[in-house]
Amino acid sequence: MDISNSSNISGAFASGLQGVQRGNEQVTQASSDIANLTSASAQGSSTGVNLSDSVVELKTGALGVEASAKVLSVANDTLGTLLDTFA
Template structure:
């Protein structure tokens, strides 16, 4: 096994996880802004219940995406740590 490729794969996976967190966070922020804008424009009238239900679904899927990204990041950190440990062991054996 090539240790450098294990490091690279771990780092790439971690970067993808960070990108996923950023995307989900931005989506949640946009939903909150849209919710506030629609509530202020709808006032007491309008069919706000449908909008709130749709917003909850989207918020839920984005929160799930955040949780998945966290788990992926943890897995990638574990693979980076393992590659680091293997490299340390190889250096100790060769010295």
């Protein structure tokens, strides 16, 4: 196996993992904003957080995680194919 193929595969794994982590952070932050908004609303105060924006961020983060998981899946399949070919 050529070293450049190995580097490309590991780069795909790294990008996929980084995307999952970023999406997870985005989902966590949006969830926290929504929870704080709900809590503040129950107490009659305002947090300055927009519910619509937080819901959009939540969905965007979830879609980012899904896309990154697909990158990881394709990289895994590609690595398996390379191993089968060269083994």
